[in-house]
Amino acid sequence: MKLAVVGGGSTYTPELIDGFARLRDTLPIEELVLVDPAADRLDLVGGLARRIFAKQDHAGRITTTTDIDAGVADADAVLLQLRVGGQAARNKDETWPLECGCVGQETTGAGGLAKALRTVPVVLDIAERVRRANPDARIIDFTNPVGIVTRALLQAGHKAVGLCNVAIGFQRKFARLLDVNPSEVHLDHVGLNHLTWELGVRLGGPDGENVLPRLLAEHGDAIADDLRMPRQVIDRLGVVPSYYLRYFYSHDEVVRELGTKPSRAAEVAAMEKELLAMYGDPTLDEKPELLAKRGGAFYSEAAVDLAASLLGNGGSPVQVVNTYNNGTLPFLPDDAVIEVQARVGHDGATPLAVPALDPLYAGLIANVTAYEDLALEAALRGGRDRVFKALLAHPLIGQYEYAEGLTDRLIAHNREHLAWA
Template sequence: MKLAVVGGGSTYTPELIDGFARLRDTLPIEELVLVDPAADRLELVSGLARRIFAKQDHAGKITTTTDIDAGVADADAVLLQLRVGGQAARNQDETWPLECGCVGQETTGAGGLAKALRTVPVVLDIAERVRRTNPDAWIIDFTNPVGIVTRALLQAGHKAVGLCNVAIGFQRKFARLLEVEPGQVHLDHVGLNHLSWELGVRLGGPDGENVLPKLLAEHGDAIADDLHMPRKLVDRLGVVPSYYLRYFYAHDEVVKELGTKPSRAAEVAAMEKELLEMYGDPALDEKPELLAKRGGAFYSEAAVDLAASLLGDGGSPVQVVNTYNNGTLPFLADDAVIEVQARVGRDGATPLAVPALDPLYAGLIANVTAYEDLALEAALRGGRDRVFKALLAHPLIGQYDYAEGLTDRLIAHNREHLAWA
């Protein structure tokens, strides 16, 4: 089995490597190709990757290349973990929206749109190269904004599934609180990427006992603290919202908070510098503890599970992924991309049925999906007016003067990445 990781020079990659090494019985990789245009980072990351494999007695071969076509040739699956423009572009996404009184965040609001506009054309180019080189390969997208990027891939006819670590993070957290194995915890996870709710937490499988009321009663303070939301809100909802819902439920509070501290991008850039120095140490043969603060917790385990299911019979039969709606949420078009539990196998992902949603959740999902429709149109076709309409449609913006100001700033800060600008 051969896997390629595009964006393999990321400081995330040792997390992925650690999972590949530990879970080699689930996903028996014979060759892993790390693909990245940054040869210097590739050298540091691949050196540590090989030492991790060696320490854990993994017989797989790790190679590197800056050539996408060579890297994805003959791969059974290609993982995409890109950041077009790097942390510098992310820092802009997180700062200029604040000038208009709107949240600055890399996957939602105006910053999320900027990232989509930069990313979608690049991902589609890579996917076309994969299709020309190996049309049977699966594409696993971890590149944000996952929902929009996955829809672009599926709409273009690629064999693609989107992946996020939010659900597996909740699963692991709830398993720890319940003192059970993670595999015993099944989430009633419903929504869009970075706009989701845990409507139930079931023991043993999709039809198991719902222990969410017990979790909220016994551990509500800890859960609310992790979400940075008040306990009374979580109790009132009776569900566990993704921590990204804080941008919607406490927008003005978050804007004030973000204006008083360095951007997350600045923090991550400093962390990445330190991590890369660590990766260059020939004595280091495991992922450093600092990597846990970088983000992406449990990404490797989710990626292994998904790849194993798409390529064989090693993964879990039911997983939370991003895929076509196909009637699952009846108020959305079939070709909307949703994030729900799905049966995953060699033929891809098929969403499980979900109960009728409270309008409190369905309304926001429909609104953000409409924004994503417009965002993808802007990413594919360009143009100031399309950018403006996407921003105006976003529920965190929604006022024409905000949308006008944000459109000007978005284009000014991203001109080098926008072929039409």
């Protein structure tokens, strides 16, 4: 089995490598190719990756290349973890929206749209190269904004599934609180990428006992603290929103907070510099503890599970993924991409049935889906007017004056990445 990781020079990658090494019985990789345009980073990450495999007695071969076509040739699956423009572009996404009084964040709001506009054309070009190399190859997208990018891939006919680590993070957190094995915890996870709620937490399987009320009663303070939301909000909802809902439920508070401290991108850039220095140490043969602060917790385990299921090598039959709606949420079009539990196998992902949603959640999902429609149109066709309409439609913006100012700033800060600008 051959896997390729496009964006393999990321400081995330050793987390992925560690998972591949530990879970080799689930996903028996014979060849792993790390692909990235940054040759210097590839050398550092690739060296550490080989040492991790060697320490854990993994027989697979790891190679690196800056050539996408060479890297994806004959690959059975390709994982995409790109950041077009790097941390410098992310830093802009997190700062210029604040000038208009809006949340500055790299996956939602105006910053999320900027990232989509930069990313979608690049990902579609890579996917075409994958299809030419192997029409049967599976694409696993971890590139944000996952929902929009996955929808672009699916609409172009690629065999793609989107992946996010929010659900597996909640699964592991709840398993720890309940003192059970994570495999026993199943989530009623519903929504869009970075816009989800845990409507239930079930033990033993998708139809098992819902222990969410007990979790909230016994551990509500800890859960609320992790989400940085008031306990009373969690109790009133009776569900657990993803931490990205804080941008919606506490928008003005978050804007004030973001204006008083360095951007997350600045923090990550400093962390990446330190990590890359560590990766260059020839005696390091395991992922360093600092990597846990970088983000992407449990990403490797989710990626292994998904790849194994898609390639027919086992894996969990039910996983939380991003895939076509196909009637699962009846108030959305079939070709909307949702994030829910799905049966995953060689033929792809099929969402499980979802109970009728409270309008509190359905309304916001429908609103953000409409924005994503317009965002994808802007990413595929370009144009100032399309960017403006997408921004105006976003519930975190929604005002003409804000949308005008944000449109000008988005284009000015991203001109080098926008072919039409």
